[in-house]
Amino acid sequence: MTAYLIKNVSVVGGAPTDLLIRDGVVAETGRGLDAPDAAVVDGSGLVALPGLVDLHTHLREPGREDAETVESGSRAAALGGYTAVCAMANTSPVADTAGVVEQVWRLGRQAGLVDVQPIGAVTVGLAGERLAELGAMADSPARVRIFSDDGHCVADPKLMRRALEYVKAFDGIIAQHAEEPRLTEGAQMHEGEVSTRLGLTGWPAVAEEAIIARDVLLAEHVGSRLHVCHVSTAGSVEVLRQAKARGVRVTAEVTPHHLLLTDEVVAGRGALASPGLGVDWSPTASYDPVFKVNPPLRTGTDVAALRAALAEGVIDVVATDHAPHAVEDKECEWAYARPGMLGLETALSIALDVLGPRWDLIADRMSRTPARIAGLDGHGLDPAPGVPANLTLVDPAARRVVEPAELASRSRNTPYARMTLPGRIVATFLRGEPTVLDGKAVK
Amino acid sequence: MACPPAAHPSPERQPSVKVILASADVQRVVDRIAHQILEKTQGAADTVLLGIPTRGAPLARRLAARISTFEDVDVPVGVLDITLYRDDLRRHATRAVGPTQLPPGGIDGKRVVLVDDVLFSGRTVRAALDALNDVGRPASVQLAVLVDRGHRELPIRADYVGKNIPTALAESVKVTLVETDGADEVRLCGGTR
Amino acid sequence: MIRHLLSGGDLDAGTATEILDTAAEMATVAGREVKKLPALRGRTVVNLFYEDSTRTRISFEAAAKRLSADVINFSAKGSSVTKGESLKDTALTLQAMGADAVVVRHPASGAPHRLANWLDGSVVNAGDGTHEHPTQALLDAYTMRARLGRLAGLHVAIVGDVLHSRVARSNVLLLSTLGAKVTLVGPPTLIPVDWAARAGVGSAATDADPGTDVCYDLDAVLPGVDVVMMLRVQRERMNDSYFPSAREYARRYGLDGPRLRRLPEHAIVMHPGPMNRGMEITPEVADSPRSTIVEQVANGVSVRMAVLYLLLGGNNR
Ligand SMILES: [Zn+2]
Numbered sequence: 001m002t003a004y005l006i007k008n009v010s011v012v013g014g015a016p017t018d019l020l021i022r023d024g025v026v027a028e029t030g031r032g033l034d035a036p037d038a039a040v041v042d043g044s045g046l047v048a049l050p051g052l053v054d055l056h057t058h059l060r061e062p063g064r065e066d067a068e069t070v071e072s073g074s075r076a077a078a079l080g081g082y083t084a085v086c087a088m089a090n091t092s093p094v095a096d097t098a099g100v101v102e103q104v105w106r107l108g109r110q111a112g113l114v115d116v117q118p119i120g121a122v123t124v125g126l127a128g129e130r131l132a133e134l135g136a137m138a139d140s141p142a143r144v145r146i147f148s149d150d151g152h153c154v155a156d157p158k159l160m161r162r163a164l165e166y167v168k169a170f171d172g173i174i175a176q177h178a179e180e181p182r183l184t185e186g187a188q189m190h191e192g193e194v195s196t197r198l199g200l201t202g203w204p205a206v207a208e209e210a211i212i213a214r215d216v217l218l219a220e221h222v223g224s225r226l227h228v229c230h231v232s233t234a235g236s237v238e239v240l241r242q243a244k245a246r247g248v249r250v251t252a253e254v255t256p257h258h259l260l261l262t263d264e265v266v267a268g269r270g271a272l273a274s275p276g277l278g279v280d281w282s283p284t285a286s287y288d289p290v291f292k293v294n295p296p297l298r299t300g301t302d303v304a305a306l307r308a309a310l311a312e313g314v315i316d317v318v319a320t321d322h323a324p325h326a327v328e329d330k331e332c333e334w335a336y337a338r339p340g341m342l343g344l345e346t347a348l349s350i351a352l353d354v355l356g357p358r359w360d361l362i363a364d365r366m367s368r369t370p371a372r373i374a375g376l377d378g379h380g381l382d383p384a385p386g387v388p389a390n391l392t393l394v395d396p397a398a399r400r401v402v403e404p405a406e407l408a409s410r411s412r413n414t415p416y417a418r419m420t421l422p423g424r425i426v427a428t429f430l431r432g433e434p435t436v437l438d439g440k441a442v443k
Numbered sequence: 444m445a446c447p448p449a450a451h452p453s454p455e456r457q458p459s460v461k462v463i464l465a466s467a468d469v470q471r472v473v474d475r476i477a478h479q480i481l482e483k484t485q486g487a488a489d490t491v492l493l494g495i496p497t498r499g500a501p502l503a504r505r506l507a508a509r510i511s512t513f514e515d516v517d518v519p520v521g522v523l524d525i526t527l528y529r530d531d532l533r534r535h536a537t538r539a540v541g542p543t544q545l546p547p548g549g550i551d552g553k554r555v556v557l558v559d560d561v562l563f564s565g566r567t568v569r570a571a572l573d574a575l576n577d578v579g580r581p582a583s584v585q586l587a588v589l590v591d592r593g594h595r596e597l598p599i600r601a602d603y604v605g606k607n608i609p610t611a612l613a614e615s616v617k618v619t620l621v622e623t624d625g626a627d628e629v630r631l632c633g634g635t636r
Numbered sequence: 637m638i639r640h641l642l643s644g645g646d647l648d649a650g651t652a653t654e655i656l657d658t659a660a661e662m663a664t665v666a667g668r669e670v671k672k673l674p675a676l677r678g679r680t681v682v683n684l685f686y687e688d689s690t691r692t693r694i695s696f697e698a699a700a701k702r703l704s705a706d707v708i709n710f711s712a713k714g715s716s717v718t719k720g721e722s723l724k725d726t727a728l729t730l731q732a733m734g735a736d737a738v739v740v741r742h743p744a745s746g747a748p749h750r751l752a753n754w755l756d757g758s759v760v761n762a763g764d765g766t767h768e769h770p771t772q773a774l775l776d777a778y779t780m781r782a783r784l785g786r787l788a789g790l791h792v793a794i795v796g797d798v799l800h801s802r803v804a805r806s807n808v809l810l811l812s813t814l815g816a817k818v819t820l821v822g823p824p825t826l827i828p829v830d831w832a833a834r835a836g837v838g839s840a841a842t843d844a845d846p847g848t849d850v851c852y853d854l855d856a857v858l859p860g861v862d863v864v865m866m867l868r869v870q871r872e873r874m875n876d877s878y879f880p881s882a883r884e885y886a887r888r889y890g891l892d893g894p895r896l897r898r899l900p901e902h903a904i905v906m907h908p909g910p911m912n913r914g915m916e917i918t919p920e921v922a923d924s925p926r927s928t929i930v931e932q933v934a935n936g937v938s939v940r941m942a943v944l945y946l947l948l949g950g951n952n953r
Contacts, residue, residue: 188745196828199745199767199805285753287746331724333744335765524661527675527703527945536637537950540658577670 001432003027005035009043009393011383012050013359019048021389024432028385041437045397046426049363051083051390052348053370053379055175055253056150056229056319058340059085059116061107062100063092068324068410070104073344074113076322076408078435080344081392081425082114084371084379085322089121090151096121096132098140105142113435113443117374120144122163122174126152131163138170145375148175150229151294153211155181160215164224173251173373175227176215178236179295183207188335190263190296198267198287200334203296205233212236216243216250227373228252230321232295234305241314251373253319254306256350257341257415263297265415266334273303277353281419289330289337290413293323296339307354310365317370320347324411342414345407349421352396378431389432398424408441463608463616464629469589472605473502476587477509479603484554487516489582491553493523495571496541498560501622502589506558519546523557523578528570545578555581556602560618562588565599590629592616637952640752640759641943644770644809651946652814656778658942659935665702666938673941676705679948682735684726684751685762686712686742691909691933692762696739696771699940705948708733723747727754736948740764758947766800772908773806775939777814779928780863782935783904788815793857795821795889796867796916797878799828803908804867808848818848821857822889825878826869854889858898865906866891866916882915892918896926904928 003022010016011029018033019026054077060068070087077085087104089095095104101118108116120137124130126149137144147167154160154176163174184207189195191202212228216239219226231237231252243250262273270282283291291297309315323340330337348366355361363382371380378388401420404412428436435442464472484490487510494503500522507518524541532538557571568586575584587603592610606629608616614633619626638646647655665671681700683693693709700707710730723742730738737758740748745765752759763769781787792811798804798820811818820827832850851857858864869889871882879885886892891905899905905917905927913919922929 191829193830196830197805199765199802201766202829285749287749328722332722333742333747333750335744335746527673527949532675532949533951535950536952537946537948539654540661540945542661543664573674577672578668 003035003038004041004429004432004434005033005038006041006043006048006393009046009048011048012363013047013357016044019043019383021429021432024389026383026385026387026389029383041393041427043393046393046395047359048383049081049359049392049394050367050380050382051392051428051430052081052366053374053376054082054085054320054322054344054347055146055227055317055370055374056255056321057085057087057344058090058321058323059087059104060324061091062103064326066410067326067329070107070116071111071113072408072410073322073324074108074111074116075441076342076344078113078428078430079408079425079441080346081348081394081428082344083390083392083428083430084115084117084374084376085344086117086119086146086374088150089119089148090126094121094125095119096124096126098133098136098142101137101142101144102140112430113441114430115376115379117376118142118144119146119148119150119175122147122149122154123159128152128154128156128159131159131166134163134167134172135170138172145170145172146175146227146373147172148177148229150175150177153177153179153181155211157214157218161218161222164219164226165222168224171375173225173227175229176211177229178208178211178215180207180210183210187296189266189292190298192263192299194263194267200266205235205298205302208233208295209235209239213239216240216248219250220246220248224249226250230255230258230295230319231306231315232258232298232302234302237305237309237314240309244314251316251369252314253317254310254315255319255321256343256347257293257297258295259303259306259310259318259354260350261291261297261415262300262303265291265297273300273307274353277419277421287334289332289334290341290415290417292334292337292339293321293341294339310354311361316365317373318347318351318365319370320344324409325413326411330413340413342407342409342411345409346402346414346416346421348394348425349423352423353421357396389429391429392425393427395424395426396422398422400424459633461631462628463590463631464606466627469627469629472589473505474509476603476605477506477513480506480556480587481510481514483602486514487518489553490518491546491548491550491555491581492518492520493550493555493557493575494520495557495559495567496522496524498618498620498623499558501620502560503558506587519548521546521550523571523574525567525570525574528573530566530570543574543578550575550579550581552580552582554583554585556585556587558587560589561616562586562591562601562604563594565595565597568599569597589618590616637946637950639947639952640748641770641947642748642752642759642761643768644773644806644813646770647810647813649813649815652774652777652810655774655939655942655946656781658945659774659778659938662702662941662945663935663938665941666934672702672704674704675945675949676700676703679705679736680708680734681705681737681739681944681948682708682710682730682733684710684730684738684740686740686747687763689741689763692741695933695936696760696762696940698937699944702937703941703944705944708735723750724754727751731755731757737944760943760947763802765802767802768806769802770806770810771936771940771943772803773810774943775932775936776807776865776906776908777810778935778939779906779932780904782931783928784862784902787811790816790862791819791860792816792863792865793819793821793861794865794867795854795891797826797869797873798822798831798867799826801867807865812848819857819861820848820850821852821854823879823885824852826873855895855898858895859900861899862903863906864891864899864903868908868910868912869916871912871915886915890916890918891921893920896921896924899926906932908932
């Protein structure tokens with residue numbers, strides 16, 4: 001195993017120092033380290049972060065290997081600075097048995113680019129009718145702790161209550177895709193001025209907020225942990241703020257796209273909710289399904305509230321909801337397109353835009369907290385002597401123009417095409433082995 | 444075709460502008476054509492004047508007024524827009540369609556005199572003949588123009604010509620009328636004389 | 637010069653007026669012995685219909701043929717479309733066939749906009765989902781202008797299922813461009829929430845949209861309007877709780893004889909068709925001299941001729 005000596009790197013924004021990585025762990029830190037056997041990485045101007053952890057990744061395998069595989073998704077993750085991703089259960093077959101979660105887990109190990117932690121389905125076939133064998137998945141080698149029907153909401157309140165209670169036995173957590181299904185029948189985009197103008201069926205904010213409100217009350221009642229996926233509205237932020245103030249054990253994530261893009265892009269307008277980004281960017285056309293996602297892109301007011309909530313900590317985590325789709329599922333009519341966007345290779349750039357140089361916050365929202373929520377040992381720990389060497393090196397001064405064809409994902413459905421984004425991942429280490437060096441995937 | 448006003452003497456190397464017909468000349472020429480029409484049509488019986496927009500339309504009305512003054516006959520006047528019959532539609536951005544107004548008695552069985560300001564390639568007249576064919580069946584069709592500048596591209600000739608003006612292809616003939624432009628005048632522009 | 641007609645919002649006042657003026661000239665062709673103009677000779681217009689709408693298709697077909705264009709009808713039924721060919725592949729096929737214009741009717745909002753990305757030729761939106769139907773708005777404006785002599789300053793009530801109506805959306809955009817004031821009337825469930833919120837229900841129009849307001853009370857609106865446009869309301873909407881029953885809908889929002897008599901003397905009644913007689917409109921009203929429903933159909937051909945001529949009559953690249 002090669003040793004690596006990273007010279008003059010800022011650890012989570014601190015003063016430049018050296019990091020010696022040996023035998024899978026950070027062996028030593030401090031200025032002027034010397035290790036003749038180690039490969040030297042120049043860390044000048046770079047920031048070392050604990051390897052990023054994504055709570056919400058769709059890897060599409062098994063079932064849609066044309067859109068993404070565990071391996072291609074793992075490579076995209078490593079290039080995005082991730083050392084662990086949680087793979088959502090909505091594969092085909094659904095990850096609702098110990099067998100499927102174990103298969104995904106093994107595929108992740110084989111790829112060896114990030115730790116792939118399977119998420120188990122809450123209900124059989126994501127059908128929302130009866131509980132999947134949650135305990136069997138928890139006890140499998142995949143050691144599932146997060147359960148989610150993501151893509152679907154666990155809408156039945158009794159079933160949701162039971163799920164929240166049941167997983168307490170193995171310190172599990174339910175990650176809810178909050179979408180009241182009756183309020184979103186046929187929904188195509190955020191319900192508001194733009195949906196009215198474009199004649200697309202609206203997805204009202206209240207359909208998310210009502211479920212989050214119900215779920216925090218249920219979690220409070222049964223004393224369970226609840227995680228809210230992809231929070232997208234200002235109203236949801238307020239519900240979460242109140243629940244947290246009452247001490248409810250709820251955590252929440254926000255996606256990069258909900259932190260930057262607004263529903264105006266569906267109408268072909270380049271309204272980005274960021275002063276620093278996208279001044280000279282606009283969509284090439286209206287009704288471009290690359291901007292179709294669930295929950296949908298919301299208004300500028302919502303985006304501003306989400307950005308503030310992330311900085312404040314009402315929202316705990318940035319999670320990508322990386323959702324690769326084959327070309328034919330996006331190059332079609334808006335209503336027939338599948339919802340979802342790529343996210344792994346661009347997430348840190350958006351976080352930089354939102355949180356700026358507050359590296360401690362970035363480490364918190366993208367690594368430490370998600371690792372804690374997912375119960376991933378060895379992840380989310382700042383580089384320090386004795387800590388597993390899961391880390392990533394960021395060049396915050398770099399700028400890059402997103403080119404869909406250059407992405408490692410098998411799919412091309414990035415909403416950031418032609419946008420100039422800040423920051424670049426220079427290197428990523430998984431247990432001391434580089435997965436990315438000089439900005440390129442090692443394997 | 445921009446054509447600088449004749450009133451300003453053009454500096455050297457600028458295209459020359461020459462007044463061919465001044466205001467009084469235009470009126471005299473219109474009178475002459477009115478007389479010729481009366482003569483050639485035996486008193487303008489069963490005759491209809493159809494002006495081709497833009498400037499053929501006021502010319503047709505003037506001719507009818509003069510005919511009425513000279514012989515006390517009311518010649519029906521109409522307007523025939525030829526935009527949709529042009530053979531060069533696709534060479535330009537879409538042209539605005541103008542109104543076509545046939546006189547109340549129609550044109551079937553009538554002697555139609557088409558009226559235009561300048562006869563040049565003959566393509567406008569060809570379009571007018573096609574348009575006429577779609578709106579009715581006249582007994583015969585004649586053509587009256589204020590100016591014939593030559594360079595025909597089709598086998599078409601005018602029955603009544605106000606003035607023949609020999610021109611070079613690079614030159615342009617610009618007709619202005621009181622009704623459309625505020626003054627009666629015919630100018631020859633361009634070339635390097 | 638516009639290249640496509642996808643939305644009523646694509647037209648500024650000048651262009652819209654030019655279309656209406658051109659349509660007035662086109663209308664004279666219908667009264668001639670030779671109902672044909674050579675302007676689009678050699679041009680190919682494809683009617684690409686993913687929804688059955690014989691009346692709209694025939695209207696476009698007549699318009700294109702009167703301008704001497706070649707017309708190809710490409711119906712989704714019985715074609716490769718139902719076998720799952722994508723819209724993009726269909727677009728590339730039409731492109732290869734040399735389509736100069738594609739007139740598209742599609743159940744998905746925005747499908748014409750997608751098509752416009754993939755075609756070199758012009759795209760005319762003949763109705764997309766619950767989005768827009770701009771030529772319907774143009775023929776409505778033409779009919780109003782023909783009957784009432786003007787558009788600026790007219791007060792138009794659009795009544796019924798505004799939420800799902802592409803006719804309403806296009807009319808709101810076009811009429812406000814042309815200076816008419818629009819009041820949207822219907823049960824609150826069938827008015828988009830943001831329009832109701834923006835307009836301030838029952839109040840005067842706001843700065844955000846000076847030409848449009850919302851009212852839930854049909855009887856309050858009728859005495860002050862020049863035009864009342866009744867929208868088709870599908871009975872199935874009651875199964876989705878937009879209103880309790882067809883009977884209650886007809887009673888509150890249907891146009892019947894007594895309501896007709898509440899309109900000012902000069903006011904006209906419009907309907908884009910097809911009508912649900914007895915639902916949003918009674919036979920007495922539909923067949924009254926103040927109804928323009930038959931004229932609207934005739935005007936549709938003239939307006940579509942004007943649109944096709946505007947898009948294809950010159951070199952607009
Ligand atoms: Zn989801």
